[in-house]
Amino acid sequence: MTTVAALPGVLSLGLARGGTELREFFRQKENVVFTFSLPAVIMLLLGSVYVTEPIHGQMFAASMIGAGIISTSFVGLGISVAADREDGTLKRLRTTPMPLASYFIGKAIMVLVASLAEVALLLGVAILRFDVEVPTDPAKWLTFTWVFLLGVVSCSLLGMVVSSIARSTRSAPAVLNLPYIILQFISGVFITISALPGSLQTAGAIFPLRWVCQGFRSVFAFSDEYALQEVAGSWELGKAALILGVWSVVGLVLVTRTFRWHNERR
Amino acid sequence: MxxxxxxxxxxxxxxxxxxxxxxxxxxxxxxxxxxxxxxxxxxxxxxxxxxxxxxxxxxxxxxxxxxxxxxxxxxxxxxxxxxxxxxxxxxxxxxxxxxxxxxxxxxxxxxxxxxxxxxxxxxxxxxxxxxxxxxxxxxxxxxxxxxxxxxxxxxxxxxxxxxxxxxxxxxxxxxxxxxxxxxxxxxxxxxxxxxxxxxxxxxxxxxxGRAHADARIRWADPNGPRELFTSEPTKVVAELARHGELAGLTVTRPSLEDVYLELIA
Structure with a gap:
């Protein structure tokens, strides 16, 4: 018997993988309850200290939304790929004619949907608890969209790279969470950047989170006058786009270099 | 393949x-x-x-x-x-x-x-x-x-x-x-x-070589259990049977397990 019929295309298989990924993601109750809602819990706790006037709420919500999508992309995807390596998902997929590109498309769909859901959750909390106002200017939403996409893409790729360093699923959360927490400290999420020593400011400026948060602050600020409160005195959106873009390219190159199907050394 | x-x-x-x-x-x-x-x-x-x-x-x-x-x-x-x-x-x-x-x-x-x-x-x-x-x-x-x-x-x-x-x-x-x-x-x-x-x-x-290996014949007589190996089990059993019924008679070739254990030793 020879295979006459053509194998399914990369994209349609990617969509099928995405559906399955989402189904598994939202069925993991512990994951949804604890990991997914963690940024919202932190927002509630820290917000009750930080938010003393409306503009604080706007700025803090923007930064927390930045931190939230890094949680779903960098940490969430990193853990999920490490788990796929550990539980045999990747091993089994490799025995099938599924192309690796379809696997990545499936992961991309999962991360995008999870990140959008995270944004919705954080926005909901921000509006209900801190009376945050949502921008009405379409230009602001355009900024929001590109910052969101570049942030999710670059951090997803970096999460996959870091997950290759983790030896097992058990170590993956620790390996991914440490850089994530450090980044939140030095990127203006927990503490305003101007309060940080110069060396930490410089370190934060290298990584994506700082630029995602700054981009989102430009969206949620009542007016562009608040840009003066940023370290550079402006939103630096061009620089943000450039740095996030560079990280996306670097991440893509590193993923293709470091991706492993399995944990064993061969 | x-x-x-x-x-x-x-x-x-x-x-x-x-x-x-x-x-x-x-x-x-x-x-x-x-x-x-x-x-x-x-x-x-x-x-x-x-x-x-x-x-x-x-x-x-x-x-x-x-x-x-x-x-x-x-x-x-x-x-x-x-x-x-x-x-x-x-x-x-x-x-x-x-x-x-x-x-x-x-x-x-x-x-x-x-x-x-x-x-x-x-x-x-x-x-x-x-x-x-x-x-x-x-x-x-x-x-x-x-x-x-x-x-x-x-x-x-x-x-x-x-x-x-x-x-x-x-x-x-x-x-x-x-x-x-x-x-x-x-x-x-x-x-x-x-x-x-x-x-x-x-x-x-x-x-x-399992099919050609010597067969093992086991039976019991008044002195206790007996065992012998032979390449002609049919003939041997026929001779033994002349004296009457043999208690606990079995004729076996080496099992796959016997052969396997020999091979991997």
């Missing part, structure tokens, strides 16, 4: 498996069974030698080749949150001409569990799901690496029936096992792998 490879774990494995055959690779733990199979599946890089599986080198084979083989994994706990039916249906999408997912679930005896989450399955049920996922793409060749490890006797019998059904449909099956009864029950031919080398190859009935 022909395989020959040199690997740290495997050195000097020369195998030919014909289409439609059930071929078992026997060997103790650490003999190189899994290494051999993974090279044949294209999942492990060999250091040398020549391998052809369905006419292609597994190390360089394209997607279309992958769609013609089925692999039943030894250890996997994936897709825990999917149901059995969802999982089989999803894997069916990878192939050009898959089997009907419901029929496959039925074939492996999981119809009652079709709507159960995969994580709730017992070890034996989980392995049957692994078989379902391995055969959903209508493969010409199926790899089964120690498929019944940890099964209870009833589950093993059911599993064997399933493998026979696949073989009857003309699927070529390459099986590794350390259970001799399994090889004897299923395989047309077996090869014994020890320390990375093939030490014997043949049908389960003739392996290691």
């Amino acid at each position: 022909k395989a020959y490879e040199n690997h740290q774990a495997v050195d000097g494995v020369d195998l030919d498996v014909a289409r439609g055959e059930v071929f078992a690779v026997l060997g103790p733990n650490g003999a190189g069974k899994t290494t051999t199979v993974e090279i044949l599946e294209g999942h492990r890089v060999r250091d040398g030698g020549e391998v052809h599986v369905l006419g292609q080198d597994p190390g360089k084979a394209p997607r279309t080749w992958r769609s013609r083989i089925g692999v039943v994994l030894q250890t996997a706990n994936d897709a825990a949150e999917l149901t059995v039916a969802e999982s089989v249906r999803h894997y069916a999408k990878y192939y050009a001409d898959p089997r009907d997912p419901d029929e496959v679930v039925d074939l492996v005896g999981l119809t009652d569990k079709a709507k159960a989450r995969v994580r709730t399955l017992s070890g034996g049920q989980r392995r049957r799901l692994d078989v379902a996922l391995g055969i959903i793409g209508r493969p010409e060749l199926v790899f089964l690496d120690e498929p019944t490890t940890g099964f209870d006797p009833e589950a093993r019998r059911q599993f064997w029936a399933l493998i026979r059904e696949l073989a009857d449909e003309g699927t070529t099956i390459l099986l590794t096992t350390h259970y001799l009864d399994e090889a004897e029950a299923l395989a047309d031919r077996v090869a014994v792998l020890a320390k990375g080398k093939i030490v014997a190859e043949g049908t389960p009935q003739t392996l290691g």
Whole structure:
């Protein structure tokens, strides 16, 4: 018997993988309850200290939304790929004619949907608890969209790279969470950047989170006058786009270099 | 299929498996069974030698080749949150001409569990799901690496029936096992792998000169149990029987286990 019929295309298989990924993601109750809602819990706790006037709420919500999508992309995807390596998902997929590109498309769909859901959750909390106002200017939403996409893409790729360093699923959360927490400290999420020593400011400026948060602050600020409160005195959106873009390219190159199907050394 | 490879774990494995055959690779733990199979599946890089599986080198084979083989994994706990039916249906999408997912679930005896989450399955049920996922793409060749490890006797019998059904449909099956009864029950031919080398190859009935080995005759007389080895058991028993009925008479050839233990020693 020879295979006459053509194998399914990369994209349609990617969509099928995405559906399955989402189904598994939202069925993991512990994951949804604890990991997914963690940024919202932190927002509630820290917000009750930080938010003393409306503009604080706007700025803090923007930064927390930045931190939230890094949680779903960098940490969430990193853990999920490490788990796929550990539980045999990747091993089994490799025995099938599924192309690796379809696997990545499936992961991309999962991360995008999870990140959008995270944004919705954080926005909901921000509006209900801190009376945050949502921008009405379409230009602001355009900024929001590109910052969101570049942030999710670059951090997803970096999460996959870091997950290759983790030896097992058990170590993956620790390996991914440490850089994530450090980044939140030095990127203006927990503490305003101007309060940080110069060396930490410089370190934060290298990584994506700082630029995602700054981009989102430009969206949620009542007016562009608040840009003066940023370290550079402006939103630096061009620089943000450039740095996030560079990280996306670097991440893509590193993923293709470091991706492993399995944990064993061969 | 022909395989020959040199690997740290495997050195000097020369195998030919014909289409439609059930071929078992026997060997103790650490003999190189899994290494051999993974090279044949294209999942492990060999250091040398020549391998052809369905006419292609597994190390360089394209997607279309992958769609013609089925692999039943030894250890996997994936897709825990999917149901059995969802999982089989999803894997069916990878192939050009898959089997009907419901029929496959039925074939492996999981119809009652079709709507159960995969994580709730017992070890034996989980392995049957692994078989379902391995055969959903209508493969010409199926790899089964120690498929019944940890099964209870009833589950093993059911599993064997399933493998026979696949073989009857003309699927070529390459099986590794350390259970001799399994090889004897299923395989047309077996090869014994020890320390990375093939030490014997043949049908389960003739392996290691088993068919021609001396027979062992055991009986009991008033002085106690007696035993002798002979190449002419019929003649010997006839002579012994002249004195009357022999208590506890048995005539046996070496079992596959006897031959196997001799080979891997």
